[in-house]
Amino acid sequence: MIHRLSHLFLRTLRDDPADAEVPSHKLLVRAGYIRRAAPGGYTWLPLGWEIHRKVENIVREEMNAIGAQEVHFPALLPREPYEATNRWTEYGPTLFRLQDRRGVDYLLGPTHEEMFTLLVKDLYSSYKDLPVSLYQIQTKYRDEARPRAGLLRGREFTMKDSYSFDNDEAGLAASYQAHRDAYIRIFDRLKIPYVVVSAMSGAMGGSQSEEFLAECEVGEDTFVRCTSCDYAANTEAVQVRVTAVANVDVPPALVVDTPQTPTIDSLVALLNTTSHRSPTGAAFAAGDTLKNVIVMVKHPDGTSEPLAVGVPGDREVDMKRLEAQLSPSEVEPFDDAAFAKFPALVKGYIGPDALGTTRASGIRYLLDTRVVEGSSWVTGANAKDQHIINFVYGRDFACDGSIEAAEVRAGDACPHCASPMSIDRGIEIGHVFQLGRKYAEALDLKVLDHNGKQSVVTMGSYGIGVSRAVAVVAETCHDELGLCWPRAIAPADVHVVITGKAGDDISVAGEKLAQELHRAGVTVLLDDRIGVSPGVKFKDAELLGMPTIVVVGKGLLEGVVEVRDRATGERSNVAVGDAAQHIAHICKSGS
RNA sequence: CGGGGUGUGGCGCAGUUGGUAGCGUGCCUGGUUUGGGACCAGGAGGCCGGGGGUUCGAGUCCCCCCACCCCGACCA
Secondary structure (H helix, E strand, O other): OEEEOOOOOOOOOOOOOOOOOOHHHHHHHHOOOEEEEEOOEEEEOHHHHHHHHHHHHHHHHHHHHOOOEEOOOOOEEEOHHHHHOOHHHHOHHHOEEEEOOOOOEEEEOOOOHHHHHHHHHHHOOEHHHOOEEEEEEEEEEOOOOOOEOHHHEOOEEEEEEEEEEEOOHHHHHHHHHHHHHHHHHHHHHOOOOEEEEEOOOHHHOOOOEEEEEEEOOOOOEEEEEEOOOOOEEEHHHOOOOOOOOOOOOOOOOEEEEOOOOOOHHHHHHHHOOOOOOOOOOOOOOHHHEEEEEEEEEEOOOOOEEEEEEEEEOOOOEOHHHHHHHHOOOEEEEOOHHHHHOOOOOOOOOOOHHHOOOOOOOOOEEEEEOOOOOOOEEEEEEEEOOEEEEEEEEOOOEOOOOEEOOEOOOOOOEOOOOOOEEEEEEEEEEEEEEEEEOHHHHHOOOEEEOOOOOEEEOEEEEEEEEHHHHHHHHHHHOEEOOEEOOOOOOOOOOEEEEEOOOOOOHHHHHHHHHHHHHHHOOOOEEEEOOOOOOHHHHHHHHHHHOOOEEEEEOHHHHHOEEEEEEOOOOOEEEEEHHHHHHHHHHHHHOOO
8 A cells, every 4th residue: 555645635734733732632633643523523534544443453353363253333322221221320411312303312322231231132042152252343422521632532432342241250250351361462562551450340330340551641540550569550449458556555535625726737736735645655647637528429310418438637538539439429529508407517627426327417427448446536526626536446436337538649558568559640541341240130131051040141341442542652652753653553664755856766766666665565655745845754754653764865876765763763774676675574573 | 510721814823002904834826946844926815713782993892602722520
């Protein structure tokens, strides 16, 4: 294949588009790969679509290699299946809903668990038919509140979603592992630097779940990673390592006057001016205080209820972590109007004695897992300007349960080996999880087992953001000059720049070389534009980012062409006669 | 949904106390150029985001919408 720049539907831009912030967005638009068409929707131009197709095909090859079979559903789906799993409600405003001319409800598929489940139910009915894995590469729709960063978070995007169907847990584990291994091969081939992290299963339900995160500053996910073992997890899913309490005799709880101390800092400062000390005899620190935060939990059915969460005073409540565990319910701030309805709550001095379903406020009270049985705290006394010290969890107060709510920080102990962990940002490019029987039960997907009895099928669900992967490659593989596509997905192997005029020796040699490369099975992007200065052609070649750039120009006088590696910048001169073979060799060897 | 910002030829921007719109780039024509976004000359291209108001007169002032970007909230 030879793409000719003289005819290619392409316009590169000299300046970054003003509405783009992240490098991938700026460069993909500047280099003429995509154009914005709608909020969160992009048009793929010829070279961009070529990349998209190549990513799709890598995904396809690896999915086929594990025996998964490709199907294709409509994006326009009926309401009923999503009603059966309650996702019509649970998905909330993110679901694109529409009606036909008769007023019947439809949706644009955000993901297709229900449809795949029903398809298997439609055709299969025996344990002998399983296992089976099916997938599709499909346009997905999500009414994002705020699409951002170009292709990274759109309202319409391409996703490969696959689903495994097994008779039992062992089968599911094997299907899960096969997908996980396939994903590793896919992202390796795409040359994306990634980390596999433990994840929450979120609104999808299910148990075992891991995310593939591309390490990237502009990522929206935060994950922790152990500095010595291989533990890595999304911060939402971190299981905090709980340390036992030192066995200290704690004096009886004592109410102390603490005027003008609505904040943790002011409280600690004031206490340390008194004769009171913590049970260990040390001065009080923020981490000795127990902060009780009230939030409003909004359920998918529209009802809401207050919830109190107790966390160590030196840490904030991480709303994302909290919400991940209350999913699909949502968490909202507890405003003054809500406070007014609970006279038992003294703002700034809320303490455990007022919290709990059987206490004065009647508000459910959960303690962060860092608050362990037997630990002693400074906390609110439910009266203005008063706190309680030496208040021991288990001895002096109780709660309705525990929850992971406090923020996770760099340096926190790894739950596996207790070494310090680091925190980084990443972009979710893949997600594998064991759904279990949630969807099969909701939609009644059963097969006859070898005893002739009905058995509910167990499922796995696996996704890769294809369009997002294109953006992630651009994000992780560019420099100040432009993009650098890995050979596996570059729109062409070689960008041949002809610096001469139409019909001169240089132009003729360039055309000849392009043809030879084409015959050798190398894909070529040929800059055969007439009257365009060499500088412009070089800039465009660097911006567009083919892995190899070949310059046919003044070197021809010495009988050579220049071969450049886009990523490393290495240049070498090659005799014209050997050029095609030499370049073909570079392309085939994958360098 | 809250906070901040921006809307002016394809793209990037300027536009003063209100006087009927300009620069760069890109595009077209002709010519000179050809190894790092060349030069000269001549062109085409604008409902100044939309609506209402004030005014003799609005890109500019006032009000209301809308869109986009960023932060937060949200997020297979």
